[in-house]
Amino acid sequence: MFKVLVCDDDAGLRLSVQAALAATGRFEVDEAFDGVNALEKIKSKTYNMVLLDVDMPRMTGMEALKAIKEHDPSIIVLILTAYANIDDAVRAVKEGAFNYVSKPIKSEDLVAMVDRAINAFSLISQATASFPMQVEPGREIIGHTSQMKKVFNVIMRLSKVDTPVLIRGASGTGKELVARAIHSNSSFKDGKFVAINCSAIPENLFESELFGHEKGAFTGADQRKIGKFQYAEGGTLFLDEIGDLPLLMQVKLLRVLQERTFTPVGANREIESNVRIIAATNRPLEEMNKKGTFREDLYYRLNVMPINLPSLADRRADIDHLVNLFIQKFNRAQGKKVVGVAPEALTVLKKYDWPGNIRELENIIEHAFILEESNMIQVSSLPETILGATGTELSAAQLRAREESMDKGLGDSDLDGDNANDSDDDGGSDQEMVKISGDTLDFNKHKEAFEREFIIKALKMFKGRINQTALHANIPKKTLLRKIEKYGINARDYAD
Ligand SMILES: Nc1ncnc2c1ncn2[C@@H]1O[C@H](COP(=O)(O)OP(=O)(O)OP(=O)(O)O)[C@@H](O)[C@H]1O
Numbered sequence: 217m218f219k220v221l222v223c224d225d226d227a228g229l230r231l232s233v234q235a236a237l238a239a240t241g242r243f244e245v246d247e248a249f250d251g252v253n254a255l256e257k258i259k260s261k262t263y264n265m266v267l268l269d270v271d272m273p274r275m276t277g278m279e280a281l282k283a284i285k286e287h288d289p290s291i292i293v294l295i296l297t298a299y300a301n302i303d304d305a306v307r308a309v310k311e312g313a314f315n316y317v318s319k320p321i322k323s324e325d326l327v328a329m330v331d332r333a334i335n336a337f338s339l340i341s342q343a344t345a346s347f348p349m350q351v352e353p354g355r356e357i358i359g360h361t362s363q364m365k366k367v368f369n370v371i372m373r374l375s376k377v378d379t380p381v382l383i384r385g386a387s388g389t390g391k392e393l394v395a396r397a398i399h400s401n402s403s404f405k406d407g408k409f410v411a412i413n414c415s416a417i418p419e420n421l422f423e424s425e426l427f428g429h430e431k432g433a434f435t436g437a438d439q440r441k442i443g444k445f446q447y448a449e450g451g452t453l454f455l456d457e458i459g460d461l462p463l464l465m466q467v468k469l470l471r472v473l474q475e476r477t478f479t480p481v482g483a484n485r486e487i488e489s490n491v492r493i494i495a496a497t498n499r500p501l502e503e504m505n506k507k508g509t510f511r512e513d514l515y516y517r518l519n520v521m522p523i524n525l526p527s528l529a530d531r532r533a534d535i536d537h538l539v540n541l542f543i544q545k546f547n548r549a550q551g552k553k554v555v556g557v558a559p560e561a562l563t564v565l566k567k568y569d570w571p572g573n574i575r576e577l578e579n580i581i582e583h584a585f586i587l588e589e590s591n592m593i594q595v596s597s598l599p600e601t602i603l604g605a606t607g608t609e610l611s612a613a614q615l616r617a618r619e620e621s622m623d624k625g626l627g628d629s630d631l632d633g634d635n636a637n638d639s640d641d642d643g644g645s646d647q648e649m650v651k652i653s654g655d656t657l658d659f660n661k662h663k664e665a666f667e668r669e670f671i672i673k674a675l676k677m678f679k680g681r682i683n684q685t686a687l688h689a690n691i692p693k694k695t696l697l698r699k700i701e702k703y704g705i706n707a708r709d710y711a712d
């Protein structure tokens with residue numbers, strides 16, 4: 217049942233609200249006679265919604281709103297207001313109330329407004345009603361689907377033992393987050409969590425990276441160096457992309473797992489190691505076993521209790537909750553007060569296939585935050601890639617809203633008023649991206665000039681953020697990175 221607290225100093229009004237909501241059979245309604253009383257109640261019991269009068273003794277509705285939101289930002293607050301106080305109600309909405317209902321209150325209007333608020337907020341209320349798993353303070357793993365509940369069980373079980381862990385899952389499904397959750401719930405939690413990406417280390421440096429080296433162990437080793445194993449001593453070493461570990465290193469890793477000792481490069485002593493190993497991969501290790509590119513003995517050692525993370529498309533019911541989590545995150549980061557996602561936009565998010573999984577969802581919410589000016593994420597703030605992939609067409613009004621906010625987003629950039637699709641229109645604008653004249657009539661040169669300029673403008677627009685730029689400009693991230701390198705662009709130049 218949805219728990220509602222009606223806070224008004226007028227007992228008659230409390231009674232009629234109570235009756236209107238109770239008649240639906242969907243709400244459990246309590247009463248508070250003023251703001252102070254309401255705060256006492258929300259501190260002793262969890263409510264999903266507060267219906268709040270503006271004009272009350274002891275504490276004004278505005279003060280009560282602020283205190284309620286401080287206590288629990290996920291409580292939906294609906295303001296009850298008389299016409300005389302409509303300005304206050306509008307101000308309350310700016311301060312985080314969902315909306316207001318004016319008195320005298322008709323029961324159908326009230327129920328309709330409460331339902332609208334619940335729809336918009338279904339995200340927020342459900343997310344707090346259930347159990348997200350804490351990873352670190354302020355960081356949690358969301359998962360309400362049966363697949364994720366299984367994952368949580370395995371995480372809890374693995375946290376109590378020190379066997380190696382293998383986490384499998386497609387890109388962006390949360391492998392690293394799960395690794396951190398295991399670490400911070402385990403007996404290794406007072407040690408460090410050290411992550412190493414096996415695909416990013418050149419083969420000849422691997423051994424020294426993991427185990428360290430003595431001074432003079434090889435050309436260029438002019439200092440003694442501590443390896444990641446020693447660095448992570450007493451903590452967790454997260455070996456990301458384990459499928460890319462070179463064969464020789466696979467042998468050495470297996471040895472550490474079995475004997476709990478290792479030898480730095482060039483050293484003649486063994487060092488004892490007490491490190492929890494968590495590995496992750498997106499690669500088909502079983503096939504690699506057959507091909508001989510991933511050792512079977514290491515595979516079996518790691519695969520004692522594997523965790524398979526489902527892709528987001530296989531647990532769409534979690535989309536609401538994740539969206540809510542990211543809304544709260546970006547509200548905090550950007551000082552905004554977005555309260556939810558418009559139903560139409562949520563439908564699109566639920567329909568999309570999410571090849572980049574949760575990371576992609578997070579990027580898309582961040583993108584929408586940049587464009588959105590109202591307190592709800594509208595479909596017009598979603599990137600074109602998603603609208604296209606889900607066959608969503610914007611109405612003329614939505615297209616206009618989108619263009620306006622894009623123009624603002626561009627600020628004083630000279631893309632203003634122009635449109636990237638105009639590039640093959642060589643007509644008169646002095647803001648065109650490429651100027652053509654007889655003596656530079658070389659297609660490739662112009663293509664490169666265009667690409668460079670386009671990328672710089674896109675980076676400016678998204679403050680040098682690669683993921684955002686790639687997503688919004690519809691360039692695969694790898695291609696974008698390649699081109700940034702090719703044209704000698706420094707994305708950081710465009711950060712804030
Ligand atoms: N269940 C979840 N709840 C909340 N946030 C999540 C969840 N899963 C992933 N995230 C967030 O999504 C982003 C991607 O997660 P993470 O880096 O752990 O994925 P990954 O599987 O390691 O990706 P890759 O394969 O690309 O390295 C992170 O910002 C992470 O905090």
Ligand SMILES: [Mg+2]
Pocket residue numbers: 391392456
């Ligand atoms: Mg990762």
